[in-house]
Structures are given as structure tokens and as C-alpha cells.
Amino acid sequence: MSADDIKITNDEIVQMARLALAGRQQDVQAFLRRLARRHRVELPGLAAQLTQLLQEAPTRQSPLRREASAPVPVDLESRLQLLRVEERPTLDVEPIWDTSVKRALHQILSERQRDEALLKQGLVPTRSIIFTGLPGVGKTLAARWIARELNCPLLTLDLSAVMSSFLGRTGTNVRHVLDYAKSVHGVLLLDELDSIAKRRDDNTDVGELKRLVTVLLQEIDDWPATGLLLAATNHPDLLDPAVWRRFEMRIEFPMPSEPAVRQAIETFMGPSKASGAWRDVLAVTLRGLSFSDIEREVMLARRAAVTRDIPIEDALGEMVQSRIEPMPRRERGQIAMWLTEAGVSQRQVNELTGVSRDTIRKKTKPGGVDNQEE
Ligand SMILES: Nc1ncnc2c1ncn2[C@@H]1O[C@H](COP(=O)(O)OP(=O)(O)OP(=O)(O)O)[C@@H](O)[C@H]1O
Ligand SMILES: [Mg+2]
Structure with missing residues (x-):
């Protein structure tokens, strides 16, 4: 027996056998490289x-050869690219994560950082994760964030676009994308996954859709741990339960909490000079909106202040007024009360909400009636 035979540990042999017997060719390759x-x-x-073998053995499936040379898949008829590829995603703003989301996202990162320790226990890092939540709460953003933190490419397949543009060729196209994505060691995001389910309503392509779902089920199960498969949807109820169940981890993105609304306002107001009281006003009037809606409202006001050369407070005031005006009286009364509680003067509350100062006084008086006439 040579010295070489002795120094490879039993653990390493067992780990490799485990991966090989599970048919995880790409994980075996990654393991051998390590x-x-x-x-x-x-x-x-x-x-x-081993290096020689890795270089020679690669067939069509090899990450080594394909990473360097394979072009991004295109639809064969239209030649349109099917996938958005970002080598190193960057973010315009730092995301604000709810505590449970933050914990889950950090768990994903630490599993990747400690993959060798996991392997020693016969475990592999989480390979497939589905994000759910209403529009504009950070699902797509989270995929970018993960890719940035892992310092790896992000491949995005927008299923709503693929489903609507390529009709009968969707199955083939999605298969190409998945094959390609497996060969690149990165994060693949299947965005708007529910688009598949939505298409089920029209009967044109039932067979094609069934095949597509079958392909997806298989791929989710077999996704190599060298990559990470993410999916995002705001209609989990529309998804085939079989697809839904396949994902190893599910993360629900909630609407912003009150402190998160405040934090979002800070983030999106950027260097703007508006006083703390204005931030309170915004926190009250933008309550209940998604992050992307908060961003849109704040950015509109900031742009208006610049282009019309008016103080930012005036632009914010107009935005707040236009949001409050269409509300039913009861809601306006509620907002007037919150604003007063936040320390805004009665005169200003009246200007912003149209609720009379008299009513404001009555409402905020201890024991005041909630639904006073204005
Ligand atoms: N948690 C967050 N923290 C900070 N900004 C956010 C957050 N969530 C969303 N945003 C802002 O809103 C924009 C849109 O968010 P994103 O695309 O992630 O929403 P989504 O949940 O994927 O929505 P949809 O279901 O419509 O695709 C982001 O680019 C970012 O500017
Ligand atoms: Mg999205």
C-alpha cells in the first residue's frame, strides 16, 4: 500500500460514495475538486x-467546460435570450428584513459557508427555497442580496415573460435554462413562478404545461448543491401543491411592520432635509403600503421638489394630502388622530386631512368619541 492510499480518510470516501450513489454528478465533481x-x-x-480526470471526463454536463464557453440560452425561433445573467449583482439600497426573514436568509448563507462541516455529517446545504409574499416586499431583492452575499452570479428566469412570449415552446425553453443554470455555479431565480399555474386556465397547452411541471419537479429534487435554486411567487395558492412541497425551505415575506416603514422612509428619503416631524407624518400616511410603494411615493415627492424647485416639505405635503383626500371620513379621522399623537400641530393636521380642528380636539381628548362630525 502506498502512502497515498493511507492519507485519504474514510470520511472522505464515504462522503463521495454518498454523493455518487445519490446520482449527484455535479456535487461529486465539486467534491473531487475540493x-x-x-x-x-x-x-x-x-x-x-483528480484534476486531470475532472478536465477530461466532462461531458455535456460538465461545469468546468460549460461555464467557460456555453452561451446564455436563447429561444430557438425568436433568438431572444431566456435568462438575465448578472455576474456580480449589486443593490441600490440595503434591504430591510423582517426578523424571521433575516434569520432564514442568514441560515442560507451560513450553510454555504460551512458546507464542508455539513458534508461530514452527511448533510448538504439547502438547495431549493421558495419566497412568498405580496408584491413589492423584497422577494426578487432577496435573490439579488443572496447572490451578492455569496459573491456569485445571479441568473433570473422571469416565468411571466417566458410563459407569455413563447407559448408552445415554454417547456423546451425552460429545460434549456435549467440545464444551463446547473452548469453555472450560481443562484438561479425562477421569478413569478405562479405564471405557470395561471396559464393552466386556458386549455390550449395542457400537455405542454404538464410536461413543464414534471420537468420542474424533477429539477427541484435533483438540484446540485453547487448551485442554489430560488423561486418567488405572490400567489402560492395557485401553485401545484406538488411543486410547492418540493422546496426544502419556504420564506414568507411579510408586509412592512411599523418600524420597517420608518426605516424604509429613512432609506428612501436619503440625504433629503425634511424634519423628523415630517418623517412621522410619512410613517403614519404610508402605513400599510409595501416597500416598493413607499419607495415610489417618497421618490415622486423628492423628484417633484427638485423639478418644481419647491421645498421638500411642500412636495411631501402634497403627496400626503393626495393620499388622504380620497379616504373615507372615518379613516381620515384615524389618521388625524395618529398625526396629532405624533406631535403634528392641529393646524397642520387640519390642512393635511381636512378634519376640523374642533373634531381633532374632541378625538384626542381623553374619552373623545371616535366618529365625530367634521
Ligand atoms: N425589504 C425591502 N427593503 C428595502 N427595499 C425594498 C424591500 N422590498 C422591496 N424593496 C424595494 O422595492 C423594490 C421592488 O421589490 P421586489 O422586486 O423585491 O418586490 P417583489 O417582492 O419581488 O414583488 P413582486 O411580487 O411584484 O415581484 C426593490 O427594488 C426595492 O427598491
Ligand atoms: Mg419580484
Whole structure:
């Protein structure tokens, strides 16, 4: 027996056997690459042999060869690219995560950072995750954030676009994309996953859709741990339960909490000079909106202040008024009360909400009636 035979540990053999027997070819390749690296110094002969094998063996499936050369898949008829590829995603704003979302996202990262420790226990990092939540709460943003934190490429397949543009060729196209994505060690986001389910309503392509769902089920199960498969939907109820169940982790993105609304206002107001009282006014009037709606409202006001050369407070005031005006009287009364509680003067509350100062006084008086006439 040579020294080489002795120094490969039993653990390593068992780990590799486990991956190989599970048919996880790409994970085996990643493992072998790591093995070659780890034993580079004390077993140079073995390391060289493994590297050679990795370079020769690659067939169509090989990440080594395809990563370097494969072009991004296109629809064969229209030649349109099916996938948006970002080598190193960046973010315009730092996301605000709810505590439970934050915990889950950090768990994903730490599993990736400690994948060797997991492997030693016969475990692999979470490979497939589905994000749910209403529009504009950060699902797509979370995929970008994860790719940035992992410092790897983000591939986005927008299923709503693919489903609507390529009709009968969807199945083939999605298969191409999945094959390609598996060969790139990165994050694949299947965005707007419910688009598949929505199409089920029209009967034109039932067979094609069934095939597509079958392909997806298979792929979710077999996704290599070298990559990460994410999906996002704001209609989890529309998804085939079989698809839904396949994902190893589910993260529900809630609407912003009150502190999150405040934090979002801080983020989106940027260097704007509006006083703290204005931030309170905004926190009250933008309550209940998604992050992207808060962003839109604040940005509109900031742009208006610049283009019309008016103080930011005036632009914010107009925005607040236009949001409050169409509300039913009861809601306006409620907002007037919140604003007063937030320390806004009665005169200003009256200007913003149209609720009379008299009513405001009565409402805020201890024991005041909630639904006074204005
Ligand atoms: N948690 C968040 N923190 C900070 N900004 C956010 C957050 N969520 C959303 N935004 C802002 O809203 C924009 C849109 O968010 P995103 O695309 O992630 O929404 P989504 O949940 O994917 O919505 P949809 O279901 O409509 O696709 C982001 O680019 C960002 O500017
Ligand atoms: Mg989205």
C-alpha cells in the first residue's frame, strides 16, 4: 500500500460514495475538486490525477467546460435570450428584513459557508427555497442580496415573460435554462413562478404545461448543491401543491411592520432635509403600503421638489394630502388622530386631512368619541 492510499480518510470516501450513489454528478465533481485542492501538498500525485480526470471526463454536463464557453440560452425561433445573467449583482439600497426573514436568509448563507462541516455529517446545504409574499416586499431583492452575499452570479428566469412570449415552446425553453443554470455555479431565480399555474386556465397547452411541471419537479429534487435554486411567487395558492412541497425551505415575506416603514422612509428619503416631524407624518400616511410603494411615493415627492424647485416639505405635503383626500371620513379621522399623537400641530393636521380642528380636539381628548362630525 502506498502512502497515498493511507492519507485519504474514510470520511472522505464515504462522503463521495454518498454523493455518487445519490446520482449527484455535479456535487461529486465539486467534491473531487475540493479533494484535489486539500491534498495538493501532501498528495500531489493524487491531486494531479483528480484534476486531470475532472478536465477530461466532462461531458455535456460538465461545469468546468460549460461555464467557460456555453452561451446564455436563447429561444430557438425568436433568438431572444431566456435568462438575465448578472455576474456580480449589486443593490441600490440595503434591504430591510423582517426578523424571521433575516434569520432564514442568514441560515442560507451560513450553510454555504460551512458546507464542508455539513458534508461530514452527511448533510448538504439547502438547495431549493421558495419566497412568498405580496408584491413589492423584497422577494426578487432577496435573490439579488443572496447572490451578492455569496459573491456569485445571479441568473433570473422571469416565468411571466417566458410563459407569455413563447407559448408552445415554454417547456423546451425552460429545460434549456435549467440545464444551463446547473452548469453555472450560481443562484438561479425562477421569478413569478405562479405564471405557470395561471396559464393552466386556458386549455390550449395542457400537455405542454404538464410536461413543464414534471420537468420542474424533477429539477427541484435533483438540484446540485453547487448551485442554489430560488423561486418567488405572490400567489402560492395557485401553485401545484406538488411543486410547492418540493422546496426544502419556504420564506414568507411579510408586509412592512411599523418600524420597517420608518426605516424604509429613512432609506428612501436619503440625504433629503425634511424634519423628523415630517418623517412621522410619512410613517403614519404610508402605513400599510409595501416597500416598493413607499419607495415610489417618497421618490415622486423628492423628484417633484427638485423639478418644481419647491421645498421638500411642500412636495411631501402634497403627496400626503393626495393620499388622504380620497379616504373615507372615518379613516381620515384615524389618521388625524395618529398625526396629532405624533406631535403634528392641529393646524397642520387640519390642512393635511381636512378634519376640523374642533373634531381633532374632541378625538384626542381623553374619552373623545371616535366618529365625530367634521
Ligand atoms: N425589504 C425591502 N427593503 C428595502 N427595499 C425594498 C424591500 N422590498 C422591496 N424593496 C424595494 O422595492 C423594490 C421592488 O421589490 P421586489 O422586486 O423585491 O418586490 P417583489 O417582492 O419581488 O414583488 P413582486 O411580487 O411584484 O415581484 C426593490 O427594488 C426595492 O427598491
Ligand atoms: Mg419580484
